Amino acid sequence: MIQTILSQAVEAARPAAELGQTATYIPELGKMDKHHLGACVFTWEGERCCAGDTDVRFSIQSISKVISLAAALELCGYDTVFERVGMEPSGEAFNAMGKLEAVGSTPSNPMINAGAIAVDSYLEPKISFEEMLSFTRKLCMDPQIVLDEKVYHSEMSHISRNRAIAYLLENTGVIRSDVERTLDFYVRMCSLSITAESLAGLGLVLAGDGVHPATGERLLSPDTVRVVKTIMLTCGMYDGSGTFAVQVGIPSKSGVGGGILSVVDGRMGIGIFGPALDGKGNSVAGIQVLRTLSRELHLHIFDPSEHR
Numbered sequence: 001m002i003q004t005i006l007s008q009a010v011e012a013a014r015p016a017a018e019l020g021q022t023a024t025y026i027p028e029l030g031k032m033d034k035h036h037l038g039a040c041v042f043t044w045e046g047e048r049c050c051a052g053d054t055d056v057r058f059s060i061q062s063i064s065k066v067i068s069l070a071a072a073l074e075l076c077g078y079d080t081v082f083e084r085v086g087m088e089p090s091g092e093a094f095n096a097m098g099k100l101e102a103v104g105s106t107p108s109n110p111m112i113n114a115g116a117i118a119v120d121s122y123l124e125p126k127i128s129f130e131e132m133l134s135f136t137r138k139l140c141m142d143p144q145i146v147l148d149e150k151v152y153h154s155e156m157s158h159i160s161r162n163r164a165i166a167y168l169l170e171n172t173g174v175i176r177s178d179v180e181r182t183l184d185f186y187v188r189m190c191s192l193s194i195t196a197e198s199l200a201g202l203g204l205v206l207a208g209d210g211v212h213p214a215t216g217e218r219l220l221s222p223d224t225v226r227v228v229k230t231i232m233l234t235c236g237m238y239d240g241s242g243t244f245a246v247q248v249g250i251p252s253k254s255g256v257g258g259g260i261l262s263v264v265d266g267r268m269g270i271g272i273f274g275p276a277l278d279g280k281g282n283s284v285a286g287i288q289v290l291r292t293l294s295r296e297l298h299l300h301i302f303d304p305s306e307h308r
């Protein structure tokens, strides 16, 4: 039943790609075919349903902020992470910097660029990129994940805005470690090459409170996963998070590579790939697929319990 609904949802959402554009501010991302669309659902019972372009590799971009936040909570602790980064929706674009200038101001949350760069500055001295890569492969249940060198170099040569944000954060005392090393770590994490299936795998681990569904291995603590899922719900879809919470109601995180990671607590992980983005940076067709799945499968976090 899930497979049928998923396949129909993907086919029905395909035309929506015409309404969006790929992210051209990182030139390599602008080269993607905006008509790709794929969606995967992995359930806790072991069902794996996929429709459309689910094995095409694309750039994880901001969805890596979920992984970095989780790793930082594990390695640095909750108090360090949230001492100088907030947990409030910003209501602003993901790369906004206006509010950061004031003395004593801190990034609104770890899902926007400023917050994620700050979190990476706490994390980077404690773990190497190679270790983060193996951790990501485990969390996503995908040993094929690699760094996309072309995307990495493309983003590094268009890094001015994030560099400005990072130095502003250093100036206001939010970042206290090496800014250039932090930026390099941040961009590497954003340049990991994944598929919709990798995102469904990650979603399933989060849906299971941090336990690998096949091996039973605990990869993240329940406390970490609770924080991560809550912040995904309130801040994961850029400045479209409120509308998405009402209309879809599934903790999710999107990236400008066209991915969306969604977590249906205790039940399933969902991964989407659709690189045509709306004005806020979210996959247009991807959101449409999720709206259909939420409605047809009763996945909204506040759906009446008799439907779940």
Ligand code: GLU
Binding pocket: 060, 061, 062, 063, 094, 095, 113, 155, 162, 187, 190, 254, 255, 256, 257, 281
């Ligand atoms: N690497 C991108 C940036 O820093 C991530 C943006 C995103 O996916 O939201 O601009």
